[in-house]
Amino acid sequence: MELCVALDLPSAGQNIALATAxxxxxxxxxxxxxxxxxxxxxxxxxxxQINPNFKLFxxxxxxxxxxxxxDAAEEIAQLGIDMFNIHASAGEAAMRCVMERLGEFEERPxxxxxxxxxxxxxxxxRLIYGExxxxxxxxxxxxxxxxxxxxxxxxxxESKMIKSVTSQKFxxxxxxxxxxxxxxxxxxxxxxxxxxxxxxxxxxxxxxxxYKDANPASKVAEILKEISRF
Numbered sequence: 758m759e760l761c762v763a764l765d766l767p768s769a770g771q772n773i774a775l776a777t778a779x780x781x782x783x784x785x786x787x788x789x790x791x792x793x794x795x796x797x798x799x800x801x802x803x804x805x806q807i808n809p810n811f812k813l814f815x816x817x818x819x820x821x822x823x824x825x826x827x828d829a830a831e832e833i834a835q836l837g838i839d840m841f842n843i844h845a846s847a848g849e850a851a852m853r854c855v856m857e858r859l860g861e862f863e864e865r866p867x868x869x870x871x872x873x874x875x876x877x878x879x880x881x882x883r884l885i886y887g888e889x890x891x892x893x894x895x896x897x898x899x900x901x902x903x904x905x906x907x908x909x910x911x912x913x914x915e916s917k918m919i920k921s922v923t924s925q926k927f928x929x930x931x932x933x934x935x936x937x938x939x940x941x942x943x944x945x946x947x948x949x950x951x952x953x954x955x956x957x958x959x960x961x962x963x964x965x966x967x968y969k970d971a972n973p974a975s976k977v978a979e980i981l982k983e984i985s986r987f
Contacts, residue, residue, distance in 0.1 A: 758954060758984050761814055761930065762782035762963030762977070769796045775967075776807050778974050782981070783810040784941035787962055788838075790817060793891045801836055813838040814930075814960075816817035818871050820844040828975035834862050841912055842930075845870035845897035846886075852904035868926070870901035871910045872919075875933035875947070891915060895922050902927055908959065916956040936980050937966075950980065956986040 760780065764772040764786055772792060786804055793800070793815065804811050815838045819826050826843060833841050843855060852870060859865040872894040879928055882890045890912075898909050898919040910934025912921060916929040933947040953961045963980065970976040 758950075758958060758987060759785055759812075759904055759960055760977070760980055761787050761960045761962045761969055763787045763789065763816060763892065763932075763962055764792055765789055766968055769800060769923075772796075772800070772858055773807070774801060776804055776811070776943045778961050779977055780808045781974070782977055783808065783812075783841075784977070784981075785812045785814055785960060786815045787816050787964075793817065793905045798836055801838060807838070808875045812840070813839040815866075817928065818842055818844055819855075820847050821851075823848075823851040827854045828850050829856035830868070831858050831861075834859055838866055840867040840869065840870055840907075840930075845872055845901050845909065850905050851901045852901060852906060856905040865946075865968060867907040869908045869928065869930055870897065870906050872897040872901075875912045877933075891918065895919060898923050898927070912963075913953045913958050916953075918956045920957055924955075928959045929957070930962060931956075931958045934958075934961040934963050934964040935966055936961075936963060945946050954984075 762784060766772045768776060804813060815833060819829050826847060827835060879890060886893050893985045894911055894915040897917060899922055901909055902923040909919060910930050912930045914934060916931060918928055920928060931953060934953055935947050936950045950961060967973050967976050
């Protein structure tokens with residue numbers, strides 16, 4: 758299990774301050790929509806200057822027609838990031854198109870597919886996708902696996918099931934982790950680190966419990982110590 762810290766603060770300065778506070782840890786950093794749209798590649802370069810060993814996850818959740826997604830994936834691969842994501846519901850043709858395009862690179866980032874956003878509850882998800890979260894997440898994961906992706910984004914509660922219908926090596930990244938049972942905020946399906954471990958999660962994503970703490974570096978040390986127990 759490898760910690761991924763969400764850089765979701767309102768300004769570049771705040772995100773840079775958080776990354777600087779955590780510079781001693783060789784961990785994953787998640788760069789989301791707002792941050793990337795506002796701060797762009799310069800922000801990626803700044804993170805690498807703070808700690809060249811940070812691993813960077815670009816969380817843009819691509820969703821478009823196959824060729825447009827592949828074009829975007831090709832551009833992303835040239836940014837020097839380590840992982841990005843697309844929506845599985847874009848379809849198998851789109852996912853295959855992305856992976857074929859990335860096959861042209863000597864080294865490529867990991868590619869994960871979003872199954873069900875962790876902000877969904879069962880009712881909200883069923884209204885859009887017509888199935889339960891677990892059933893559709895499993896189907897999306899199998900599509901992603903067949904298409905050659907490296908893993909999926911899901912809640913901790915689908916992680917073990919997804920590995921059972923794909924491969925134990927198929928990666929799962931899970932937002933909505935509240936390491937020690939902190940407030941869930943706008944997430945519906947949240948889990949502690951203990952639950953994430955039991956569900957075989959590879960990358961727990963943690964944001965608010967870290968950046969809202971008075972001492973983020975101390976909080977990360979506490980989280981890493983908990984992870985090392987497993």
